[in-house]
Each structure stands twice: as C-alpha cells, then as structure tokens.
Amino acid sequence: MPDAPEPTEQDPDDADEDALRAADGRVPGRRGRATRQRLLDQTAEMLGSSTFRDLKVVDIARAAGTSPATFYQYFPEVESAILVLAEEMAAEIPALCDLIYAGPWKGKGAYATSEALVQGLMDFWERNRAVLRVVDLATEEGDHRFRKIRARLLTPLTQALADSIRAQSGAAKPGDVDPMATAGVLVAMLANVAAHRYGFEFWGIRTDDTLRAMTRIVYSAMTGQKPPAA
Amino acid sequence: MPDAPEPTEQDPDDADEDALRAADGRVPGRRGRATRQRLLDQTAEMLGSSTFRDLKVVDIARAAGTSPATFYQYFPEVESAILVLAEEMAAEIPALCDLIYAGPWKGKGAYATSEALVQGLMDFWERNRAVLRVVDLATEEGDHRFRKIRARLLTPLTQALADSIRAQSGAAKPGDVDPMATAGVLVAMLANVAAHRYGFEFWGIRTDDTLRAMTRIVYSAMTGQKPPAA
DNA sequence: CCTAGCCCTGACGGTTCGTCAGCAGCAGGC
DNA sequence: GCCTGCTGCTGACGAACCGTCAGGGCTAGG
Structure with missing residues (x-):
C-alpha cells in the first residue's frame, strides 16, 4: 500500500556531512558508536518481546547497560531507533x-x-x-x-x-x-x-x-x- | 504450577442484571445514560479529527461538557468507549x-x-x-x-x-x-x-x-x- | 600528573493519567 | 420548610513517564 506525498524536509544546514551526529551535534567516536549500536540491538531485542507502546526508553537503556539520557543523545525518540532498523x-x-x-x-x-x-x-x-x-x-x-x-x-x-x-x-x-x-x-x-x-x-x-x-x-x-x- | 488463577471476570454479585453499570457499580439513571451517550458521540466525533493516540480523555470530556472524572465513571479507559462504537x-x-x-x-x-x-x-x-x-x-x-x-x-x-x-x-x-x-x-x-x-x-x-x-x-x-x- | 574533550548520568520540570473524597441537585417523607 | 437518601459530577492529588541539562567520570595525549 502506497502512501501520501510528503513535503520533503531536510535540515538545510546539514548538507555538510552525512556522518551521523549525536544530539549535541558532535560526531560520535569509536566508543559512542558502539553504545549507539548496543542501543539499536537492544531496541530490536525488546521489540520482539514487548509491544511497541510498552517499549520504554528507560528499559532499552538499562538493558543496554546505560541510562535514558544516553539514549536521547543518539536518537531523538524511540521511533527514530526503530526507523534505523526499518531502514536496514x-x-x-x-x-x-x-x-x-x-x-x-x-x-x-x-x-x-x-x-x-x-x-x-x-x-x-x-x-x-x-x-x-x-x-x-x-x-x-x-x-x-x-x-x-x-x-x-x-x-x-x-x-x-x-x-x-x-x-x-x-x-x-x-x-x-x-x-x-x-x-x-x-x-x-x-x-x-x-x-x-x-x-x-x-x-x-x-x-x-x-x-x-x-x-x-x-x-x-x-x-x-x-x-x-x- | 497452578498458574493464572483466572482473573475473576465478573463481580460475583452482579449476576443479577446485565444492565450497564457505572464505575462504582450503580445502575445509571436517565440523566447518567444521557451523559454516557454524549461521551460516546464526542468520542466518535473526535476520532475523526484526531489520531487515536492523541485522543485524550480530558478533551473528550470537555467537549462533551463534562469532566475527565465523569468519563471514567462510565468507561474504564478510552478504548472501552471505542469498543462500544465498534460493537455498533x-x-x-x-x-x-x-x-x-x-x-x-x-x-x-x-x-x-x-x-x-x-x-x-x-x-x-x-x-x-x-x-x-x-x-x-x-x-x-x-x-x-x-x-x-x-x-x-x-x-x-x-x-x-x-x-x-x-x-x-x-x-x-x-x-x-x-x-x-x-x-x-x-x-x-x-x-x-x-x-x-x-x-x-x-x-x-x-x-x-x-x-x-x-x-x-x-x-x-x-x-x-x-x-x-x- | 594535568588538560581537553568525548561520553555518560542523576536529577529535575512538565505533562498525562486515573482515583477519591466530597459537593450539587433533586426527589420524597414528614 | 427541612431532613434524608440517592444519583451525578468534579477539583485536586499522587503516580508514572518523558525529555533535558548541568555537571561528573573516563580516556588520550603531553
């Protein structure tokens, strides 16, 4: 099933790099990307055993051995993490x-x-x-x-x-x-x-x-x- | 393991009537049923102009000229009201x-x-x-x-x-x-x-x-x- | 040992939810 | 009128969750 058109909006001033950014605008280093990946994995994991609406950021973060605030450093909200999984x-x-x-x-x-x-x-x-x-x-x-x-x-x-x-x-x-x-x-x-x-x-x-x-x-x-x- | 003790579905002492009950167990009178209906109508109304997840009890209640607490007197949660609409x-x-x-x-x-x-x-x-x-x-x-x-x-x-x-x-x-x-x-x-x-x-x-x-x-x-x- | 900068988090303000004690309105009896 | 009892309604509150931010820890390099 198809979908409605879409006003394509991209942030105008991020044409500089397609590198992924953390919430504060910095480009994550080795350690940061590892954490991000751990969060993604946990998101996928918990999605299998829980409902979307019951999926709490705090649960994902804790399961990944980190804190909610860290999650928000790499994804503006849960949906964004799932979007990455969908992209894959x-x-x-x-x-x-x-x-x-x-x-x-x-x-x-x-x-x-x-x-x-x-x-x-x-x-x-x-x-x-x-x-x-x-x-x-x-x-x-x-x-x-x-x-x-x-x-x-x-x-x-x-x-x-x-x-x-x-x-x-x-x-x-x-x-x-x-x-x-x-x-x-x-x-x-x-x-x-x-x-x-x-x-x-x-x-x-x-x-x-x-x-x-x-x-x-x-x-x-x-x-x-x-x-x-x- | 005698697992789930089967959450007793119905209050044992309401086998008497299948009349609809308010949250406190009382049978609503004329005026109460009118309020209930108004809440149902508003729920249907707002469902057309808003997303399910954006549907707040307080909005429905206020639009129906009453308060959130009243809504909860007739429906345990928003879903229950929509279930009635689905039933129809x-x-x-x-x-x-x-x-x-x-x-x-x-x-x-x-x-x-x-x-x-x-x-x-x-x-x-x-x-x-x-x-x-x-x-x-x-x-x-x-x-x-x-x-x-x-x-x-x-x-x-x-x-x-x-x-x-x-x-x-x-x-x-x-x-x-x-x-x-x-x-x-x-x-x-x-x-x-x-x-x-x-x-x-x-x-x-x-x-x-x-x-x-x-x-x-x-x-x-x-x-x-x-x-x-x- | 010190500095710089990435990475992380405790703690907080803001919001929504569902509940509860109690008030309002309206019979009916006296 | 006044009391009583019942239905119907609600302000206000505690609990839960969300997303943010200032500040602390960890690592690399000097």
Missing part, C-alpha cells in the same frame, strides 16, 4: 524484486514464480515481524517517516509486478485493468496476509492452504489464465 | 453477508456479485474509517478485546465466501484449495485495500481501476473462471 530491513527488498523480474511469467513456469514470490514475501515478513508491526502501526497513526519507509518497501514490489504484467501481455487490450492497480492489490493482499498469518491459523486454516490460495490468485492476476488444476 | 459498527456486517449469500456465484451474474461485494465493502470501510483504524491499530498492539471485534467483523464475511465457494463447486476435486483459505485471503485483500485506499490514489491509480482489479480477482478466485474480457 528495506535493504532486503531488491532481492524480492529480482525474483519478480527474473522468474518467467509466461507459460507453465509462471506458477512456480508465483509460488516463489509468495513464499519469499512470507519469509521476509516473518523474519522482520517485529519491525514491520511497528511500521504498520506508526503508519496507521499518521507518522510520516514510517509511511515513507512503508512506501519504500511496497512501491518497488508493486512496480516490479506492474512491469511484469505489462511485459507479459503484448499489447494492452481495450478494457484492460491498469497493471499498477492489479499489482497494488496483490501486494496489499500479500502484505496483509503475511501480517495476520497467525489469525489464519486460528481459523484452522493450514498455512499450506493459505500459501496455495495466494499463489493461485497471484498466478491468475498476473497471467490472466486459470491456475493449473492440481 | 459490527451490526452492519450481516447485510454484507447477505449480499454474498444472495448474489449468484455461477454464470455471468457472478461478476456483478463480485462487483457489488467489492463496492459494499469499500463503502463500509469508508463509512467507518475512524473506528476501523483504531480496531486495526489496537489489534496490532495486541489488545485482545479489539482482536475479538476484528474477528467478529471478518469471520462472518470469510465464512460466507467459503460457503459460497463450496456451494458453487459441485464436488471438491482433489488438489482443490481449502475454501476457507481462499476466502480468508480475499477478505484480507479487500480489508487492506479498503484501509489504504487513499494510498492507491497517491500512486496515481484511479479508484475505478482499483475496484475493477479487485472485482476481477474476487471473480476468479470464487468461480475459478477467467474474468470477462471487457
């Missing part, structure tokens, strides 16, 4: 896009491609469950920075799918649907199912079946063909 | 289910049914955007009460779709996908697109195209047929 996560997206661009979308191979895509996306979501939950949460709450990250995750995937649709159907026939619309809807489906996978199991649906259902839908939407019988 | 919203679900059960899922009419379902669900989401946002939010944060409400919204729809799939394909062929899985995936898609409809427009996708893309996917998944060309 976003680096995994190109691999998924490659999957989309590479795999065949014509003929029999398309089903395997769909399968790989579905599996890849579910794995990605599972791997980054904690951070993604916060991204969803903060986006829903209207946080622009997280909305931006969310777009950075979903837009490339949607673009890749749309490109594949376009490449696949020789010439657009009249009455065809906008490929971006189809792609966007597919990504929305994949993302939401991945996020609520647990809920499906509660309904007694086997994960296997969920994956198969999605694979068939992706296949149909991408190729316009009926999915293979078995 | 859930009453609209059966109508959507009827749509699913009624409309034909065989032959040419199936496309119209898909269209009506997509449109109906998008309308529902639009109408209840504010409350649904909170439901998603709180669910993601792990609030059990909201998760329950969410299930109360999605389960009937999923069940209805699954029933329609089953009724539609005479006998289950081997290799078929669990109808509940397909239905669940479809509902997840619809819900997520509805929730982020605004984002699609940002990508330059026309709402019309989004609806059409979803309609075609629903049609395919429900009937197993290729959607009509034009």
Whole structure:
C-alpha cells in the first residue's frame, strides 16, 4: 500500500556531512558508536518481546547497560531507533524484486514464480515481524517517516509486478485493468496476509492452504489464465 | 504450577442484571445514560479529527461538557468507549453477508456479485474509517478485546465466501484449495485495500481501476473462471 | 600528573493519567 | 420548610513517564 506525498524536509544546514551526529551535534567516536549500536540491538531485542507502546526508553537503556539520557543523545525518540532498523530491513527488498523480474511469467513456469514470490514475501515478513508491526502501526497513526519507509518497501514490489504484467501481455487490450492497480492489490493482499498469518491459523486454516490460495490468485492476476488444476 | 488463577471476570454479585453499570457499580439513571451517550458521540466525533493516540480523555470530556472524572465513571479507559462504537459498527456486517449469500456465484451474474461485494465493502470501510483504524491499530498492539471485534467483523464475511465457494463447486476435486483459505485471503485483500485506499490514489491509480482489479480477482478466485474480457 | 574533550548520568520540570473524597441537585417523607 | 437518601459530577492529588541539562567520570595525549 502506497502512501501520501510528503513535503520533503531536510535540515538545510546539514548538507555538510552525512556522518551521523549525536544530539549535541558532535560526531560520535569509536566508543559512542558502539553504545549507539548496543542501543539499536537492544531496541530490536525488546521489540520482539514487548509491544511497541510498552517499549520504554528507560528499559532499552538499562538493558543496554546505560541510562535514558544516553539514549536521547543518539536518537531523538524511540521511533527514530526503530526507523534505523526499518531502514536496514528495506535493504532486503531488491532481492524480492529480482525474483519478480527474473522468474518467467509466461507459460507453465509462471506458477512456480508465483509460488516463489509468495513464499519469499512470507519469509521476509516473518523474519522482520517485529519491525514491520511497528511500521504498520506508526503508519496507521499518521507518522510520516514510517509511511515513507512503508512506501519504500511496497512501491518497488508493486512496480516490479506492474512491469511484469505489462511485459507479459503484448499489447494492452481495450478494457484492460491498469497493471499498477492489479499489482497494488496483490501486494496489499500479500502484505496483509503475511501480517495476520497467525489469525489464519486460528481459523484452522493450514498455512499450506493459505500459501496455495495466494499463489493461485497471484498466478491468475498476473497471467490472466486459470491456475493449473492440481 | 497452578498458574493464572483466572482473573475473576465478573463481580460475583452482579449476576443479577446485565444492565450497564457505572464505575462504582450503580445502575445509571436517565440523566447518567444521557451523559454516557454524549461521551460516546464526542468520542466518535473526535476520532475523526484526531489520531487515536492523541485522543485524550480530558478533551473528550470537555467537549462533551463534562469532566475527565465523569468519563471514567462510565468507561474504564478510552478504548472501552471505542469498543462500544465498534460493537455498533459490527451490526452492519450481516447485510454484507447477505449480499454474498444472495448474489449468484455461477454464470455471468457472478461478476456483478463480485462487483457489488467489492463496492459494499469499500463503502463500509469508508463509512467507518475512524473506528476501523483504531480496531486495526489496537489489534496490532495486541489488545485482545479489539482482536475479538476484528474477528467478529471478518469471520462472518470469510465464512460466507467459503460457503459460497463450496456451494458453487459441485464436488471438491482433489488438489482443490481449502475454501476457507481462499476466502480468508480475499477478505484480507479487500480489508487492506479498503484501509489504504487513499494510498492507491497517491500512486496515481484511479479508484475505478482499483475496484475493477479487485472485482476481477474476487471473480476468479470464487468461480475459478477467467474474468470477462471487457 | 594535568588538560581537553568525548561520553555518560542523576536529577529535575512538565505533562498525562486515573482515583477519591466530597459537593450539587433533586426527589420524597414528614 | 427541612431532613434524608440517592444519583451525578468534579477539583485536586499522587503516580508514572518523558525529555533535558548541568555537571561528573573516563580516556588520550603531553
């Protein structure tokens, strides 16, 4: 799911260096960066065992063997730390896009491609469950920075799918649907199912079946063909 | 370890009445119920113009012409008030289910049914955007009460779709996908697109195209047929 | 041993939250 | 009118958390 536009604001007077800065404007040295990293690690750690809203700066800081004030020296607030984690996560997206661009979308191979895509996306979501939950949460709450990250995750995937649709159907026939619309809807489906996978199991649906259902839908939407019988 | 002694849910001595109670256990009279309703209305009102997390009890109370302490007399916390609103919203679900059960899922009419379902669900989401946002939010944060409400919204729809799939394909062929899985995936898609409809427009996708893309996917998944060309 | 500068923190003001004791208004009995 | 009892309301308070800041400790270099 896409996101709203964004008045890009950067501090005008920090065009000098892209080095990371502490709260007081100093460039952290070796020791400082180590502390920062420890704080990041602890943030990720605690995100897995606690709710976003229950995540207190004091807990992170103490777990990292330091004090709240130190945390604020490296991050203006908890969200900023999580943003860094999200940024790292976003680096995994190109691999998924490659999957989309590479795999065949014509003929029999398309089903395997769909399968790989579905599996890849579910794995990605599972791997980054904690951070993604916060991204969803903060986006829903209207946080622009997280909305931006969310777009950075979903837009490339949607673009890749749309490109594949376009490449696949020789010439657009009249009455065809906008490929971006189809792609966007597919990504929305994949993302939401991945996020609520647990809920499906509660309904007694086997994960296997969920994956198969999605694979068939992706296949149909991408190729316009009926999915293979078995 | 005789673990959780199960927090006694209900005060033992209030099995007498299911009438609503104020915080002190008294049954509110005419005037009290009016105040309660005013608080509910204001909660709904402010939910539309503010973020869930920015929703302060004091604001609601003052806007309703009363004090925070009064709010707490009728609701243990803000969430509880919103839960009541969500409960009311859930009453609209059966109508959507009827749509699913009624409309034909065989032959040419199936496309119209898909269209009506997509449109109906998008309308529902639009109408209840504010409350649904909170439901998603709180669910993601792990609030059990909201998760329950969410299930109360999605389960009937999923069940209805699954029933329609089953009724539609005479006998289950081997290799078929669990109808509940397909239905669940479809509902997840619809819900997520509805929730982020605004984002699609940002990508330059026309709402019309989004609806059409979803309609075609629903049609395919429900009937197993290729959607009509034009 | 001393200085300089990075790094850290105790302690504090500001804010929000939820509670509680107690006041206000309004019957009804006498 | 006056007392009584009940419903409805609230000012004020303690507790919790947030983010800041002045100042102290640690390390490197002389």
